[in-house]
Amino acid sequence: xxxxxxxxxxxxxxxxxxxxxxxxxxxxxxxxxxxxxxxxxxxxxxxxxxxxxxxxxxxxxxxxxxxxxxxxxxxxxxxxxxxxxxxxxxxxxxxxxxxxxxxxxxx
Amino acid sequence: xxxxxxxxxxxxxxxxxxxxxxxxxxxxxxxxxxxxxxxxxxxxxxxxxxxxxxxxxxxxxxxxxxxxxxxxxxxxxxxxxxxxxxxxxxxxxxxxxxxxxxxxxxxxxxxxxxxxxxxxxxx
Numbered sequence: 744x745x746x747x748x749x750x751x752x753x754x755x756x757x758x759x760x761x762x763x764x765x766x767x768x769x770x771x772x773x774x775x776x777x778x779x780x781x782x783x784x785x786x787x788x789x790x791x792x793x794x795x796x797x798x799x800x801x802x803x804x805x806x807x808x809x810x811x812x813x814x815x816x817x818x819x820x821x822x823x824x825x826x827x828x829x830x831x832x833x834x835x836x837x838x839x840x841x842x843x844x845x846x847x848x849x850x
Numbered sequence: 851x852x853x854x855x856x857x858x859x860x861x862x863x864x865x866x867x868x869x870x871x872x873x874x875x876x877x878x879x880x881x882x883x884x885x886x887x888x889x890x891x892x893x894x895x896x897x898x899x900x901x902x903x904x905x906x907x908x909x910x911x912x913x914x915x916x917x918x919x920x921x922x923x924x925x926x927x928x929x930x931x932x933x934x935x936x937x938x939x940x941x942x943x944x945x946x947x948x949x950x951x952x953x954x955x956x957x958x959x960x961x962x963x964x965x966x967x968x969x970x971x972x973x
């Protein structure tokens with residue numbers, strides 16, 4: 744299986760801050776990388792697919808980048824509804840694996 | 851708008867079989883562009899992919915669960931199901947079903963997800 748890591752595991756930020764979350768794959772996965780947001784008590788929701796494509800309805804302050812083994816999710820200006828846990832997921836092979844998550848909370 | 855809903859017992863005894871159904875509404879489960887998947891999340895922990903099924907019945911399973919796992923599809927009812935046998939407390943989790951979009955150029959992704967159902971394994 745392809746191992747996925749994320750950093751940091753958690754971060755504290757203020758409204759309006761720029762936030763960057765990193766995801767690293769254990770091998771080259773091209774652009775087969777997706778990002779999800781999970782608000783406590785809710786199901787995850789797709790934010791970014793194929794490394795950099797914004798899912799319909801997701802605000803443009805979310806941006807995904809990267810390819811190969813290193814990927815980044817950037818929130819350009821943190822809003823109240825963005826405090827959540829973010830997961831990356833690889834689909835390079837049909838044995839999907841997720842990163843351990845990055846929790847974003849209020850400073 | 852496509853919706854998925856998990857259903858099944860919320861409490862299962864150790865060594866017994868966990869059975870869940872996912873009902874798909876607002877679209878057909880038989881479309882060729884999609885897989886249908888199960889995932890889980892133990893309390894306070896991260897997400898784990900369990901397995902996928904295509905409308906034809908083809909399956910992919912998480913190798914760590916494969917020996918205990920069966921995923922099946924009923925296209926006439928627009929449902930797919932999960933059976934996990936010989937459960938232990940380690941199988942306690944919120945179980946989600948989701949559509950998996952198939953895209954040759956960019957891989958596969960889960961969207962949308964069901965709301966999830968908590969299954970507790972306890973005597």
